[in-house]
Amino acid sequence: MYCLYYSPGAASFVVHWLLIELGVPHELRLVDTASKQHKSAEYLSLNPNGVVPTLVDGGKPLYETAALVMHLADRHADAGLAPAADDTRRGEYLQWMLNIANTVQSPLRLWWYPQDIDAEHAEAVKHGVGQRIEAAWDRLDAHLAANGPYLLGERMSAADFYLTMLMRWTRNMPRPALQWPHLAALAQRMKARPSFKTLYEREGLTEWA
Ligand SMILES: N[C@@H](CCC(=O)N[C@@H](CS)C(=O)NCC(=O)O)C(=O)O
Secondary structure (H helix, E strand, O other), rough: OOEEEEEEOOOOOHHHHHHHHHOOEEEEEEOOOHHHHHHHHHHOOHHHHHHOOOEEEOOEEEHHHHHHHHHHHOHEEEOOOOOOOOOHHHHHHHHHHHHHHHHHHHHHHHHHOOOHHHHHHHHHHHHHHHHHHHHHHHHHHHHHHHHHOOOEEEEEOOHHHHHHHHHHHOOOOOOOOHHHHHHHHHHHHOOHHHHHHHHHHHHOOOOOO
């Protein structure tokens, strides 16, 4: 049985979404970030980085969203959300997972938490990372235009779920990801999945539905 420590709409979103999509038994533990529960000694003993999500699998706490996405897709291989280690497309899948983690999720975190870099120059930090995020959207959109509709062409993978969550995070940014047409088309496909609706109901989300 999995246990997911989550906060609505946070990076736990994609892990929760996959648990629903895969139809695997799981428990949810709401982390109250407003009261800094993720910085409590109890939570830090699970995730020393003090961030959401943490997924407990068989009693072992695991963290890092991209790792959790790959772990779940591999553990439940029958769903076909990750090319297997001996599949010729495995390398491409890993490439996109790591590329998205590094070129989209990391700068997006800095856009939301510019004080992690420089509290006095938060706007300058946001401007700089905003440009990097837009450049990443340019590249991803061009890839989808030439090779879509999913990151792996006709084959949907866990990476598409991850990318969709990150697109959602930009909804109130100056240039939301949906301004890129092939990213928007991918988001539309992913949002049409019944698991997305269930996720929204469970997390009490309404924006970007
Ligand atoms: N690299 C981590 C980053 C997770 C992360 O940034 N989580 C945010 C929510 S989206 C968080 O917990 N923020 C609260 C904080 O940093 O205080 C991961 O991918 O799991």
